[in-house]
Amino acid sequence: MRHVTYEQRHKPDIWNRPHISAEAAIMWDHEIRAMASSHSIIAASVFMATVLPAVLVPGFSVYGTHLLWLYSVSAAVAAVSVSVFWLLGISPPTKKHTLGYKLSRLFRSCLYFFLSCLFFHTVVILYGAPLIESALETFSLAVLLTSLTTLRCLCVLGPNVQAWIRVFSRHGAMSVWDTCLQITVAFTLIGAWLGAFPIPLDWDRPWQVWPVSCSLGAMIGYLTGLVVAPAWIHYHRKQLTYKCK
Amino acid sequence: MRVRSSVFACFILIFEVLGVALFLRGFFPVPVKSSFSSKSKLSDLPAEPLAGSPPNSTRLPQPLFRRVVLMVVDALRDDFVIGPAGSHMPYTRYLVEKGSSHSFVAKARPPTVTMPRIKALTTGSIPGFIDVVMNLNSPALLEDNLIWQAKTAGKRIVFYGDDTWVRLFPKHFMEYDGTTSFFVSDYTEVDNNVTRHLDSTLKRDDWDVLILHYLGLDHIGHISGPHSSLVRPKLLEMDDVLKKIHGSLVSKEAEGSLPYLLVLCGDHGMTETGSHGGSSVPEVNTALVLISPAFKRKAGMERPGEVEQVDLAPTLALGLGLPVPQNSVGRVIPGVLEERSLRDQLRFLHLNGHQLSCLLRDSTPDYQKEAGFEQFRVAEKAHGSWMKLYLEGNTSEVLTNMGKKVLKQYLEALAAMSSALSKQLGKYDMYSMIAGMVFVFQLLLVLLLAMPEALSSAAAVDLPVLSSLLSLPFYLLCLLLASVHVLVCTSAESSCYFCSLSWGLVFAAVAFSSAMFCILISMVTRRLPFGPAVHGKSPVRSSGGEWSLSELDVLLLAGTVGHTLSLAASSFVEEEHQTWYFLLNTLCLAVFQDVCRKYFREQRGSGDEEEHLLLSKDIRSSAHPKQEVVSEKWLALATPPFTLLCCRLxxxxxQTGVQWAHLPDVSHWINSSEHKTVLSLLSALCLLLIYLLVQRRCSLVSKVALALGLLGVYSYRAAVGSVLFPWQRSGRAASKGTVEARFVYVFVLGILFSGTKDLLRSQIVTADAKLKSRGLWEIYSGLVLLVSLLFRAHNLPVLCCGLLIQTLMAQFIWKKLHYDAAQTTIMHYWFGQAFFYFQGNSNNIGTVDISVGFVGLESYIEAPAIFLTALSTYAGPLLWACHLVCYLSSERERSPVAVGHGCYCLALLRSVPAAAYIVLVTVLRYHLFIWSVFSPKLLYESMHLLLTAGVCLVFITMEQSPGSSKS
Structure with missing residues (x-):
């Protein structure tokens, strides 16, 4: 496990920071480009996961067969993010290369994934979703949220709770990818949160049915996050500074 | 003038309450009602006028009709029958053009919603908003009305259709079948359920009045508008129904007996999009067709005349030989009478005129000046002399002409009186509303502008009162506003409350408003950078740079603003509890994140500079064993999830609100008789917990009183019969529990008294902070005891959880995380709002539990009943606000101005939604749901504002002046 020092964390005074060298700038550009392309691949996968079933499965629609859409999108995002991040090699290097260690990492990742599903499920129920009725819908939403947020954390940070806590505490980002992770996760959750607002309206629209609006909100938030993250980092690259490893 | 924040906030709130009261007075016009609450009786009718001799007989002329069929088609716009679209109803069209009928465009008054329109049709009055709000608890129509009159006169009434009628007139119908308009998407079944009774009813002869109310057309309008393809078949169906009724009536017509009358009318119209409720022309214009062999046959199509919808009530009443309903403002439709003898016609008009003049006399102070009243007097005299000539056997042409003249005089008088009466009704008093709104907004702006000063460390606001009172603009504004007032009041046609106020009051209001305006201007100039620097070091600018918002602050601000905005949507008003639950959950999660951040960071980064503060604290508290610190950490971490869990339970x-209110909830389950044991155990447990939570801070005497009081609460509930006593015999009949309740009241008063005594002693004799805080907590516990008596047994968990959350949050969150007074106040406010709905309240008047007003009282006594009902309804917000006072004043050593800040924030939190809501209601005053959704919410908002003003008064007394707190 890496040891990290936190001097920078409590000194966010961006004004007194040394200038970034040209070399670093090039590296940054490279990273931002990689981020943008990976994000576009993920966004394309979401698009494909919506369009392909519509072609292949008769009677498919985002509202009508919502759970099918939800799982197809979750699976697509999960598969594509895992492969993209594995190819990019962002996940932290492992010290041991033994098969057993890798297996245990995999196992822990799966466990975290499942725990995160349960966590989201609990939170959604605390927000007022019915406890027994439509439990499947609630759990599907939790799966979607997990594959949009937790899975990404697993890809970028590995099954390492300490690192997660660091990234999600204030001024805790240590690389462009951490910032990107913060932005996408925040956008996804805010999207899902905002998605709950139309539910009490009496418009009787198909997208007001539980959990359509929330999952759509999460999806839209996620896609927005994918676009915003590289753009924001690009425009704020002068102000961003990380205490490197 | 420098005033403390709390005094300032309280002052603003009290004046806002006055402003809102003025607004409410304008928004809910007082209905025109005859001063007698009784109903018109046949024996009260005036005698036929006769000049120069003792009054003639008081008998009514022979009725016009034997049987009446009233066919109401919901949302039957005028052009569906008589306009170009009339071809959809061929039979009706034929009758209108060729048959013996009269057709009219009947103008409905807004709000064009079914229930008030039914009231208008049957009472002839124009129901005001406040009527509906006040009558929500007793849905039956108590006013004098046609149906009651008919029933009293022994007419047998049959009704099929919208069950609103059944609710309005319970036990009035000999036979009825109500259909609900609940499922708007059903437009076939709802009408078939009416028509299926028709054949058997029409065959029979045992009824006098048949009322049908068809809902299908309205439902189609709501689904797809007036031009949809569904409208045509529906109108054809209605046409067939009319044909069937008409055919049957014609076949039953017997020679010699009185004729029948068939009325086809709509209750309101619909807009081009199919909705209704407002005052646009297509919503207001409804069709009215009267068909009877008593009328002349028509040669061809004429342009239909215009009548008021309320005219139907007196017409039907006189047609059936009944007295006109007392509050009716309609006038009889003259065409209906035209085939009768002149004497009868005059007599009918006289009766109608007499009723209108009585109503006018009762409702307007200077009725003698009304033109219509005078005309009626003249006409009555002329009528008397005509009668004299008539009875003398004079049958000359002159007499007929004279009679015609009297008839014309009567009609003019009726028209004038009717319009004078209806001018007072169904209209918003816009001037009062705007005046109230202006007051409230001035105050709100002053409150907002004073924010930096009020929340500064001095917690005092510098109001430039004197300088603005002595300035020229103040006097100019006074003059301007006074002249505007005179101008508006002299030119207004309708009566206006603000104009009817006495001059002194109005002048005070004008002066106050202009003073506020001047203060506002001078405060704005002080805030602006180029303004004259009154105080060189304004607290704003010095602290402006340091203002950074945490996630929690963002959430608190966004939540407050978002909630205010959400009030514009009727669904969000109906389901406001969802908004609050949602915000509260998010708040708890945000707090959880804060707690996590604090404890995990503290644990890990022990070498950090930030930890020095905490370290120094640790040294101070190093006496504590480490065990305690760890357990405290876990308790703090567990508090937000526990709160979340409580809220979810x-x-x-x-279940409240509208959309999901029908779902089964725990309180239903627990209140069913087979779960009485569970309820008993639960309430006993809750009372025990309440005792444990509250007693900690009380003196020994209060502890004993509290324990006995809570026992009394349980025995009260047992006496009422909602819970079981373990040693109680099952056969005991439920009593009112007056003795038990009074027993509890004694202890409540005792605890309150002892608390007040402590407070006073700390204030006057010794400046002992400890004594003061104990006094406060005792008052708080007295309040808790009172609320636990008033709450129903199944609601005791709400109280219990509330106390638990308050204790935990105060212990582990607010103190430990160093939230400032503003943040704590907002959190308290949110919790208070959520608990308001947890108790089962909603924004509907119907959920107010009125039975609370009888706790401990033998009979209904108004003042305590209202007090107790208000207390139990607003128990959640009140308890949280009281907890805020106690908490902030016990935190005085940390921040001496916390109470002032809290009071200011509370005032701001309450006035922002109240002010915004007033504007929203004014904008949406013709909205479809203004009666059912927005008006009750307006009453709730005003009541809450009033209560908050009261709480702020308590704040003032609690806030020590800076001088005394130092000592």
């Missing part, structure tokens, strides 16, 4: 206790 409470939320399923009472």
């Amino acid at each position: 409470l939320r399923s206790l009472n």
Whole structure:
């Protein structure tokens, strides 16, 4: 496990920071480009996961067969993010290369994934979703949220709770990818949160049915996050500074 | 003038309450009602006028009709029958053009919604908003009305259709079948359910009045508008129904007996999009067709005349030989009478005129000046002399002409009186509303502008009162506003409350408003950078740079603003509890994140500079064993999830709102008789917990009193019969529990008294902070005891969870995380709002539990009943506000101005939604749901504002002046 020092964390005074060298700038550009392309691949996968079933499965629609859409999108995002991040090699290097260690990492990742599903499920129920009725819908939403947020954390940070806590505490980002992770996760959750607002309206629209609006909100938030993250980092690259490893 | 924040906030709130009261007075016009609450009786009718001799007989002329069929088609716009679209109803069209009928465009008054329109049709009055709000608890129509009159006169009434009628007139119908308009998407079944009774009813002969109310057309309008393809078949169906009724009536017509009358009318119209409720022309214009062999046959199509919808009530009443309903403002439709003898016609008009003049006399102070009243007097005299000539056997042409003249005089008088009366009704008093709104907004702006000063460390606001009172603009503004007032009041046609106020009051209001305006201007100039620097070091600018918002602050601000905005949507008003639950959950999660951040960071980064503060604290508290610190950490971490869990459980206790109110909830389950044991155990447990939570801070005497009081609460509930006593015999009949309740009241008063005594002693004799805080907590516990008596047994968990959350949050969150007074106040406010709904309240008047007003009282006594009902309804917000006072004043050593800040924030939190809501209601005053959704919410908002003003008064007394707190 890496040891990290936190001097920078409590000194966010961006004004007194040394200038970034040209070399670093090039590296940054490279990273931002990689981020943008990976994000576009993920966004394309979401698009494909919506369009392909519509072609292949008769009677498919985002509202009508919502759970099918939800799982197809979750699976697509999960598969594509895992492969993209594995190819990019962002996940932290492992010290041991033994098969057993890798297996245990995999196992822990799966466990975290499942725990995160349960966590989201609990939170959604605390927000007022019915406890027994439509439990499947609630759990599907939790799966979607997990594959949009937790899975990404697993890809970028590995099954390492300490690192997660660091990234999600204030001024805790240590690389462009951490910032990107913060932005996408925040956008996804805010999207899902905002998605709950139309539910009490009496418009009787198909997208007001539980959990359509929330999952759509999460999806839209996620896609927005994918676009915003590289753009924001690009425009704020002068102000961003990380205490490197 | 420098005033403390709390005094300032309280002052603003009290004046806002006055402003809102003025607004409410304008928004809910007082209905025109005859001063007698009784109903018109046949024996009260005036005698036929006769000049120069004792009054003639008081008998009514022979009725016009034997049987009446009233066919109401919901949302039957005028052009569906008589306009170009009339071809959809061929039979009706034929009758209108060729048959013996009269057709009219009947103008409905807004709000064009079914229930008030039914009231208008049957009472002839124009129901005001406040009527509906006040009558929500007793849905039956108590006013004098046609149906009651008919029933009293022994007419047998049959009704099929919208069950609103059944609710309005319970036990009035000999036979009825109500259909609900609940499922708007059903437009076939709802009408078939009416028509299926028709054949058997029409065959029979045992009824006098048949009322049908068809809902299908309205439903189609709501689904797809007036031009949809569904409208045509529906109108054809209605046409067939009319044909069937008409055919049957014609076949039953017997020679010699009185004729029948068939009325086809709509209750309101619909807009081009199919909705209704407002005052646009297509919503207001409805069709009215009267068909009877008593009328002349028509040669061809004429342009239909215009009548008021309320004219139908007196017409039907006189047609059936009944007295006109007392509050009717309509006038009889003259065409209906035209085939009768002149004497009868005059007599009918006289009766109608007499009723209108009585109503006018009762409702307007200077009725003698009304033109219509005078005309009626003249006409009555002329009528008397005509009668004299008539009875003398004079049958000359002159007499007929004279009679015609009297008839014309009567008609003019009726028209004038009717319009004078209806001018007072169904209209918003816009001037009062705007005046109230201006007051409230001035105050709100002053409150907002004073924010930096009020929340500064001095917690005092510098109001430039004197300088603005002595300035020229103040006097100019006074003059301007006074002249505007005179101008508006002299030119206004309709009566206006603000104009009817006495001059002194109005002048005070004008002066106050202009003073506020001047203060506002001078405060704005002080805030602006180029303004004259009154105080060189304004607290704003010095602290402006340091203002950074945490996630929690963002959430608190966004939540407050978002909630205010959400009030514009009727669904969000109906389901406001969802908004609050949602915000509260998010708040708890945000707090959880804060707690996590604090404890995990503290644990890990022990070498950090930030930890020095905490370290120094640790040294101070190093006496504590480490065990305690760890357990405290875990308790703090567990508090937000526990709060979330509590909220989730409470939320399923009472389902409120509209959309999901029908779902089964825990309170239903627990209140059913087979779960009485569970309820008993639960309430006993809750009372025990309440005792444990509250007693900690009380003196020994209060502890004993509290324990006995809570025992009394349980025995009260047992006496009422909602819970079981373990040693109680099952056969005991439920009593009112007056003795038990009074027993509890004694202890409540005792605790309150002892608390007040402590407070006074700390204030006057010794400046002992400890004594003061104990006094406060005792008052708080007295309040808790009172609320636990008033709450129903199944609601005790709400109280219990509330106390638990308050204790935990105060212990582990607010103190430990160093939230400032503003943040704590906002959190308290949010919790208070959520608990308001946890108790089962909603924004509907119907959920107010009125039975609370009888706790401990033998009979209904108004003042305590209202007090107790208000207290139990607003128990959640009140308890949280009281907890805020106690908490902030016990935190005085940390921040001496916390109470002032809290009071200011509370005032701001309450006035922002109240002011915004006033504007929203004014904008949406013709909205379809203004009666059912927005008006009750307006009453709730005003009541809450009033209560908050009261709480702020308590704040003032609690806030020590800076001088005394130092000592």
